[in-house]
Amino acid sequence: MLLKKAKAGALLDAIAAKERLFVPADDRGTSRFVAYGAGVEPRFDLLNTKLPPKDLLFPATETLYRWSRDGADLAIDSAFAETDPFTVFGLRPCDMASVDRLDAVFLTKGYVDEFYQAKREAATFVVATCAHPGRACFCDSIAASPHEAPTADVLLEDAGEEWVVTPQTEKGASAVEAWKPYLEEGDAEPIKAACDLKVDMAAVPEKLKGMFDDPIWSDIGDQCLTCGTCTFVCPTCYCFNIDQDVREDEGKRFRCWDSCMFTDYTAMAGGHNPRASKESRVRQRFMHKLTYFNDRYDMNLCVGCGRCMRDCPAAVDISLIIDRIAASEPAQEKEAMAHA
Amino acid sequence: MPRDNEQTGEFTPKILAFCCNWCTYAGADLAGLNRMNYPADVKVLRVPCSGRVNPQYVLKALQSGCDGVLVCGCHPGDCHYSTGNYYAKRRMMIFKRMVEFAGLSPERFQIRWISGSEAGKFRDTVVEVSEQIRALGPMENDAPSRAAIDAVAGTVASPEADEELFAAAKEAI
């Protein structure tokens, strides 16, 4: 089945008439996934939106419960609510790979996060492949591929003027069924693009295990501002804080995005902070992305979308860091050399 | 939280007045002793000196439910600590211009010098500020109109995104 790009507008209108629909679009000088409606110009030509789609499943601020106090009495009401079905149209394969990572975090390892789960189950992801990966894209050597997205509900393979439409899940099949009036029979040759930028991840997770004291961390610490940009534009960074808003005798407790780059991220009551130095926070971020997460969930936490490289005010480049780790000597050899 | 007077339906503002301990607070005290009437909209918060009022208190108050803030201290030259209000004056002049530049109604943040003997001036100031803020209505009224938004906003992605953003802005300053 084919979808002519020129006719995508009609399909989007039809989807939006049924349920909430999110598309990549410009928004006041930045870009993100916005609710489709009158006047919205989808930007399917954008490689990556400035802000990642993670807020659709894991909002930047999300109320967990409300409480009210009346003297000694306390009332607590959960803020959990079911989510109506919605479609995200035009996601990139790297962003889809990031959803896989969020799924692993919030839906496995004991506890299921029902706030996330409700949104995840309501979501249909329609992924458009990338015909022309950007210069900072390196998904195909770390986590994904510009031309496939195995966990997407529907895959739209870019074939120039049209997309080749392939449902990949049951949810996707029923979606495509409903799209039939807007699709055309036929075949087209999808563009199987590859990223120019490559990293060699093979040995990185293992090598990092011996690099806790490597000078690389102080070098990156010198360069890094320890602002939270990389963590907020990253589609997979999921760490959050739990805090509250108080108005007199009532309030709400919410979770909000947090960043391992911030000093107050690990500061404990009483003043002890296990990661007080810039170096230790930088190490935590890259160790988490490239080895800790692999140990726990068997995949990299970096999907190679390139957002952090593009937006970092100090031009910290995760691909260069991976290169340096890949090129470093394993710790045992270094020790052996030191003893020699 | 209900802010309209239940009987009259009239809007009763919340105004926070930072009053210096040595002059304005004494002036407020004297106004009380002389049984002067002034609106109960104003909640007096005693501070050691107008120089103690960190401008961030003002913005915090406006964001936490106050409809107006008044900062009062000794007349320049009369500061109990000799210079505190001179510093306060410079700071508040710049801060006031900054928050007004950012779109706050000027009446919502005012600074006055009121001495310990000026009970009448305290009463008059409070009446004046209270009337001005009653006329402005609650803080939410400071939010921009649709026309103002359209005049300055960049390319808006969608009406819905737009609504979300400005609904949050309407909650307080």
Place this chain on the structure above:
Amino acid sequence: MADVQDTIRERAAALLSSGEVSAVIGWGAGRFDDVRFPLVVKRAEDAGKLVFDASCVQMTAKRLLEHTGEGKVALVARGCESRAVNRFIADHQLTRDQVYVIGVPCPGMVDPATGETLKRCAECQVRNPVVHDELVGDPVPEPKPYRFAEVDRVEAMSREERRAFFDEMYGKCIRCYACRNACPCCTCRECFVEQDKVGWQGKAFNVNEARYYGMIRAFHTGDRCIECGECERACPMGLPLMVIMHQQVRDIDKLFGPYEGGGLTDSGPDPLRTYKTDDIEEFM
């Protein structure tokens, strides 16, 4: 600029190998030709990694504060970095003898996104270093461009429009604190944002919390701002942060001036940390 770059490398190598300085702060080359990043060089043999060209967009001076404990530090300083050095000295963050300033007159940098002059350079008042131990290259002319155009534009708006302008700005803020971390005036050991126990800064992401952060930070630095524009350059969301800084500088100039911005000398007091008994009175 190739000569300048060569001289910087030579001088860095000489300073490091003689032991006069323990580190040289400049720029290094990223993966792409238009990407440069703040680089701290600690060994003479690494001096060749230093680059200087029209893509050195970052104002690197803040890095000084992280290395002053390790001995004298050299800083490759253009006008903006040199004003930051003065700023640090006036704010008692370091002493003049802790830093060796390799002054570089700056022709203005290029914004890789647009190919035009970087905004902070287009507004720059001081292209030649105001303080230096040595100067690499010849001084450049100081065009002193008008920097208040955006302030004029916003000031001409109605109150509601100004409010809408700032709602839009703070509505986009992701509170990554890049502006604070890059700012040479933001040297508090503990920022009000992190004073969790006092709770000044709410953790939720919305326009009001962003406004609180943005405006209070702007005011904290308002009378010391060196107008380097690094906050705006660092902002990943491209917010026009300098408009509120320029507005304060201009008001200070009008009310308590003459005042041309912070960091022009290394001594205080700053305009809001002093007073005159005959200051304008408007709160009677």
Place this chain on the structure above:
Amino acid sequence: MPKTPIEVSHGCARNNGEPYVPQVCRVIDIQEQTHDVKSFRLQTLDGKRPFACEPGQLGMFSDPPYGECMFAVAGVGEDYCEFIVKNVGFTTNHLHELSVGDEVGLRGPYGNWFPYESAKGRDMLFIGGGIGMPPVRAFLRHCLAHREDYGRIDFVYSASTYDDLVCKDDLFNVWPNEPDTHVHVSVYHAKEGDGWDGAVSYTAPYLEQVFAEEGLSTENACAVLCGGPSLFRTCRESLLKLGFAPEDIVTTLEARMKCGVGKCGRCNVGGVFICLEGPVFTEAELARMPRD
């Protein structure tokens, strides 16, 4: 009797509905332990125990409008859970202002627990310092409740001064009277007129001294350790020096925690989350982790 290896379980999935939303509990008893330590007993509004939990597990205590804090459960009774709280910061300061009858939020239990099954048949050496008491106390009470399952029990406990010793009643009146249970208490600093005539020593040297004086053996023993960063480091060294195998030393860690369910990301040591897989680890496991 051949000794079974100590096995700490790290996969303690227990989905109790909404992991972030606390239940409302009532404070039914408050004991002032020291000038800055209080213990609280919490009960649900219908008079039940808030949750069943294993020794060493954690509970998230919240006191709206103030914050949430994670504490090790110090003990459970038929109809209550007990927490021991030291006043160190903003939230704990307000917790100390609670009175009996006040309602607070509690969620949990979180984390893993002490290996009381695999430790059966062993001599138990507990080591605690200052406010490191609660988790150790929970395990110790478990051992006392199943006294016949364990060998000799020793408890080495220290605090800064006599006044800072928590659970004095347990230390001096209750536990010493249990069969084959030996409590050794030291303080770091003696103070004139505080009534303390016992040992004055830091924990690690005192531990070595007790070990020698009592003629303890590492042969069939298990050591359980909890305390602040410096006690933790020195006592780990001492235990290894005394000849304990790393596999026989059980510790419990602390970290800043927010979610309690291994999602929010801040309490990791390497790839392990203290709130979920921990806080209980053996020394052997710690040695394999990064020193983060």
